[in-house]
Amino acid sequence: MKYQGVLTKMQTENGSPIQYYLVFENDFLNMNQLLDKKISIRFLGYQCLNCELQKKIYRQGFCYDCFFEAPQAAAWIINPELSQAHLGIEDRDLDYEKSVQLRPHVVYLANSSSVKVGVTRKTQVPTRWIDQGAHEAIEIVEVPNRYLAGITEIALKDYVSDKTNWRNMLKNDITDEDLVAWREKLKKYIPAEALDYYLENNSETNLLFPVLRYPEKPKSLNLEKTPLYEGVLKGIKGQYLIFEDDTVFNVRSNEGYIVSLVIN
Incomplete structure (x- = not known):
């Protein structure tokens, strides 16, 4: 299965455990259902969450101009x-x-x-x-x-x-x-x-988070340095996806990035 869209922070629903949802323009993924599955994340570009132009993200999902002009920033x-x-x-x-x-x-x-x-x-x-x-x-x-x-x-x-x-x-x-x-x-x-x-x-x-295995030495995934990553999802905590090789991916810190996800 392949999904594509602009990253925004995962939506959540409190429960035992907490339910996480990744929302794209045309797709809605329950991330809890992807635990123990192999996921490929490919970086495709940028889209500012305010002006929606394909401009490099500066901070908090906004391009440089919007970060200094939008009331949300x-x-x-x-x-x-x-x-x-x-x-x-x-x-x-x-x-x-x-x-x-x-x-x-x-x-x-x-x-x-x-x-x-x-x-x-x-x-x-x-x-x-x-x-x-x-x-x-x-x-x-x-x-x-x-x-x-x-x-x-x-x-x-x-x-x-x-x-x-x-x-x-x-x-x-x-x-x-x-x-x-x-x-x-x-x-x-x-x-x-x-x-x-x-x-x-x-x-x-x-609060109870859906984590099968916690990382011993978490290392953060940087999509600009590693535009293609593949790993087995082992947990979700905060706004982080936790993978089997101790790689962690902060969805919120990558708001405004266009990605494709392939679920194996």
Whole structure:
């Protein structure tokens, strides 16, 4: 079977285990069904996710021009504390910024390689945790806009990491943590503006990934350096495909790449 299209991050459905779907314009693949099958990935070119022109991808699935112009790639996406829509101040497109920033957001703790703090829209729970490869997570606060979530994350970053070690996450080199205890310990560092939104009665969410074998020494597949790769799929965690030879492929990091997939 052969499939072809522009890569976008895999869609997910929480379950035991999580279900993963790769969506092309004309195809819809349940990736869980491909476990233990040989897959060939061939790099064919680029297509910007914004302008849809076949231009080299710069970052986050966007060509150079769109990365610096599209509202979906503005700095507040990565740094939510820079959000200003709640003040009526435009960055690139105020209507778009209001539609995203002025919605309920959560600050959370997730354990993927170690405990980290993060921000996401409420509607993206638990999708955000799945994408990060977290096996457990819990919300700390639920606030009405992205700015409040951003300043809370900044305050907590002095006491807990905001990064994931992707190699440890993929090797499943992890330790279970008491996230309720972590939440309670961090409460005193929440900014006054967000303290009324603290969540004190929720429990942690546990996630199960479809992995038959974890890699011992994960090595990342770079399609530009290796335009044709073939391997047996052994697992999916975060947005990574894990292959039998310890090669791992980050689908999200390759958004905007045109590929063909052959399933044997």
